[in-house]
Amino acid sequence: MRAGFRWDIPARLNMARQACDDWASREPHRTAIIDMTGARRRDVSYAALREMAETLATALLDRGVARGDRVGVLRSQDPWCAAAHLAIWKVGAISVPLFKLFREDALRSRVGDSGLTLAVTDTEGAAMLADIGCDSLIPEAGLPDLLTPTYDTGAQDPAVLIYTSGTTGKPKGALHAHRVLTGHLPGVEMSHDLLGQPGDVLWTPADWAWIGGLFDVLMPGLTLGVPVVAARMPKFSAAACxxxxxxxxxxxxxxxxxxxxxxxxxxxxxxxxxxxxxxGEPLGEEMLSWGKDALGVTINEFYGQTECNMTVSSCGALFSPRPGCAGRAVPGHDVAVINRQGLLTDGEGDVAFRRGSASMMLEYWHNPEATAEKFRGDWMLTGDRGVMADGFLRILGREDDVITSAGYRIGPGEVEDCLLTHPAVATAGVVGKPDALRTEIVKAYVVLKPGFEPSDEARQDIVNHVKSRLSGHSYPRELTFLNALPMTVTGKVIRKDLKARAKEEAGA
Structure with missing residues (x-):
């Protein structure tokens, strides 16, 4: 498959046409989205989804949105969330997925960095955005009757800006082109044993604000003609699932x-x-064995990141999984383990993707230095260390300090910055602490300012401060007060010392 694969990407390409319009023209009554967000099931056809996107596109143009403008999408799983991205792409603008669990600081950071002034949202989201001075467009409030056709855009034209966490500073925006959806298709098909078989219906509990929900499920499902279920699950449970x-x-x-x-x-x-x-992280032999017994399937693991996604996958229909490994390189993606000189190595090294992958970002938004640092010659660095054996990639761990918790990638720098805005906090260090359920939890070590004393009340107040200002998923689930943090001579927190302490606390 890999030897015979070639990317088929036309020079002119628009993801709205690719994921919706083409199907709406060929099979207008075909089900695109099974909407389970209301009181009863509602099947949304491709024709209906196209009309939603076209009327919303007209509303965007009425608001003055032009090619290249950034427009936010702050909605949970529902048909209007899908239509919002399609509408933004239709008019040649750039969609910016935003997460409902974000709080003021996290939203302000992304809105400010991207320069967006308008977001498609709902009543709840409009209230969140009003606090940071961002205008809202709520589709349910009524849209113009005019329909806006899909603009002619190039495969390399910017289309979506997705923010990813790093170890220092604010989150970086990975800018992707209209080819990114095509780049995801081979990996999505592999991870679902050749997705698109008769009767296939696709769903994920992951929010569509993340690349895993938006481009591993929603848009590939629509493109392949597989109905996608939209369902809000405020609290995940096996019974509800x-x-x-x-x-x-x-x-x-x-x-x-x-x-x-x-x-x-x-x-x-x-x-x-x-x-x-x-x-997101390796499952291991025990979980794979449980999957066969409880779910009746071989769980297919896959690997990638926001900057270049769906590059490695298992596929039970083609080959047996290797426990502890993410899978094999997906056709169209050149994946390798390289050394410091950028050469392939048989031993442990840096996991990297070669330029040319269709799902690879164009750049970090307005950050040429970070973009340059992401590459070593022709290779994009993932920040993971790994080993490649017999074509199977085994991830050994991250080279940086990004925390993987419940499938989310959390940058410790953003959490530390938020902690420092609390009036009692002098310095703070944040690391991931091993956790059986979530892989890691966010663990904070805090030094208080003079005049403040450690207490359970102070601890909870600081945690609530981060929870209310940053997000509902990246606040510290544990916080320990220290007299001093381990520091370098230049005043930087030595996170590896804190990580070792957290690992010891966890008994890992």
Missing amino acids: AALIAETGIRNVFFPPTALRMLKSEGLAIPGLRTVASG
């Missing part, structure tokens, strides 16, 4: 590893699935 699968006929699921662990802990079998894909 099983009920949704039974009611909608879901056959293909992307479960983040934490969701799989929760299913396993609840001991509930889920029949009727054809495929289960998972990515």
Whole structure:
């Protein structure tokens, strides 16, 4: 497959046409989205989705949106979330996914860095955006009757700006072109044992604000003609998951590893699935064995990152998985382990992707220095260390300090910056602490300013401060007060010392 594969990317390409318009022209009544967000099930056809996107595109133009403008999308899983991205791409603008669990600081950072002044949202999101001076467009409030056709855009034209966490400073925006959807398709197909078989129906509990929800599920499903289920699950549970699968006929699921662990802990079998894909961190032999027993499938692990996604995958329909490995390189993506000189190595090294992958970002938004640092010659560095054996990639761990918690990638620098805005905090260090359910939890070590004393009340107040200002998923779940933090001579926190302490605390 790899030897015979060539990217088929036309010079002129628009993801709205690719994911919706083409199907709406050929099979207008075909189901695009199974909407489970209301009181009852509603099947949204490709023709209906195209009309939603076109009317929303007209509203965007009425608001003065032009080619290259950034427009936010702050909605949970629902048809209008899909239509919003399609509408933004239709008019040649750049969509910026935003997460409902973000709080003021996290939203302000992304809105400010991207320069967006308008976001498609709902009533709840509009209230969140009003606090940071960003205008809202709520589709349910009424749209113009005029329909706006899809603009002619190039495959290399910018289309979507997705923010990713790093170890220092604010999150960086990975700018992707219209070719990014094409770049995801081979990996999505592999991870679901050749997705697109008769009767396939696709769903994920992951929010569509993340690349895993937006480009591993929603847009590839629409492009391949596979109905995508939209469902809000405020609190994930095995029972609710099983009920949704039974009611909608879901056959293909992307479960983040934490969701799989929760299913396993609840001991509930889920029949009727054809495929289960998972990515974010290795599952291990025990989880793969449980998947066969409880889900009736071989869980296909995959690997990638926001900057270049769906590059490695397992595929039970083609080859047996190797426990502890992410899989093999997906056709169209050249994946390798390289040394410091940028040469391939048989031993441990830096996991990297060669330039030319269709899912590779154009650049970090307005950050040429960070973009340059991301590459070593023709190779994009992932920040992971790994080993390649017999074509299988085994991830050994991250070279940096990014925290992987419940499938989210959390940059410690952003959490530390937020901690320092609390009036009692003098210095802070944030690391990931090993956790059986979430892989890691955010652990904060804090030194208080003179005049403040450690206490349970102070601890909770600081945690609530981060939770309310940053997000509902990246606040410290544990916080320890110290008299001093380990520092370099230049005043930087020595995170490896804190990580060793957290590992010892966890008994790992």
